[in-house]
Amino acid sequence: MPPSQPQSRASSPGGPRPAFSLRAEVRQEALSAAATAVAAVPEAVVVETAPGPDGSLRRLTIDTDGPQTQRQLRTLLQERLGADLMHLGEPALDVAATGKVTQRVCAPAGTDRERALLDTEADHLVIERLLQEPDSIDAYTGRRRRIALISNASDVAHLGRVPAPAVLPALESAAVHLRRATGLDIHPLPIAADTPKELAAAATALAPGFAAVCLSHTHPAHAAAVRAALKPAGTPVVDTNGHAHAVATAAATVNALHYKSIPTHGACVVLAGGNRGGDLSGLLLAAGIRTLALPRFP
Structure with missing residues (x-):
């Protein structure tokens, strides 16, 4: 397989994961050596090759199966490529450095008149309206x-x-x-x-x-x-951890009962550690389960 093409290797749950990837920029003439270095590391796979910032460079995105393999591959690429390795970074860190989310300006502010609607006088007018109509905060x-x-x-x-x-x-x-x-x-x-x-x-x-x-x-x-x-x-308060756990656990419970041909209204479900699951008991009851057992542990 030519080294300029991504390797085709099926990933499994224990195989390469994008979170532990590397992105390398190498000189064109060192592309073959880079591909050989990746091939020497178990559970590392080139998932993409693309032109670099100029015609003399190639950019490789390489997934690995975890931090240990990632460190091993980083060291190997640095040792084998030397000065031909122009850049070596971690996409997960690069994405994190963007901040991921940002604010946007919704109100027009391009003219003096538009900006005047954002000054203290205009703000006071709106605040006075909110004092008169406390229920209109979401409207204004x-x-x-x-x-x-x-x-x-x-x-x-x-x-x-x-x-x-x-x-x-x-x-x-x-x-x-x-x-x-x-x-x-x-x-x-x-x-x-x-x-x-x-x-x-x-x-x-x-x-x-x-x-x-x-x-x-x-x-x-x-x-x-x-x-x-x-x-x-x-x-409203949403506990993203607890509610997600509750939904997944409730779905798994209903699926298990269906698989065993046990009607929900006739099932008794033992709820252990329910304090970590959001409103798990409420979801189970809403799913038709009428009997919940809440064991007490010493």
């Missing part, structure tokens, strides 16, 4: 399309508790997915809060500017505190 602001995506990094998947700033890449990725799914403006906000009470206080302070609050990578006890704090104001 952008709050109805803004969602606060918050986390105090108290329960990051597979990592546990981490410093609040370190959860920002995960929040930004979630913001991209939610934006694509809903079309709403998702604002990723890491919050330095060590206790459920502190996180609830921060969420309460933020809530007036948002239509809803989403929690991600947050311990269930902390999420419960936020939900309780925002309930009096009627602010």
Whole structure:
């Protein structure tokens, strides 16, 4: 197979993964040596080759199966290609460095007249209207399309508790997915809060500017505190971890009962660890299951 063409290798769940990819820019004459180096590393595969910034370079995107293989391949490419390796980066880091999401200006502001509608005098007029008509806030602001995506990094998947700033890449990725799914403006906000009470206080302070609050990578006890704090104001709270778990678990339960030909109304489901699953019990009851057993563990 010519080295200028991507290798065709089927990936499996344990095979190459884009999250652990490398992107290399090599001189045209070193392309064969680069392909040979990749072939020497198990579970590494060239998924794309393309022209580089100029005609003398080629750009290779290489997937690996994990961090150990990624480091091994990085070292091998540097050793074998030397000065012919013009650039070697990690796409996951490059994507993260973009910030993933951004704000946009919705109001026209190209002329002096348009900008005058954004000055203090115009703002005061709108505020006075909102004081007269408190229920019209969503009609005269952008709050109805803004969602606060918050986390105090108290329960990051597979990592546990981490410093609040370190959860920002995960929040930004979630913001991209939610934006694509809903079309709403998702604002990723890491919050330095060590206790459920502190996180609830921060969420309460933020809530007036948002239509809803989403929690991600947050311990269930902390999420419960936020939900309780925002309930009096009627602010919707979605725990993306817990609710996703609840939906998946409820679907799996219904599928299992169907496979075993057990009618939902006659099933007894033991709900262990339900405190981590959002409203799992509510979903199971809504699915027609009438009997839930909640065991107590010492």
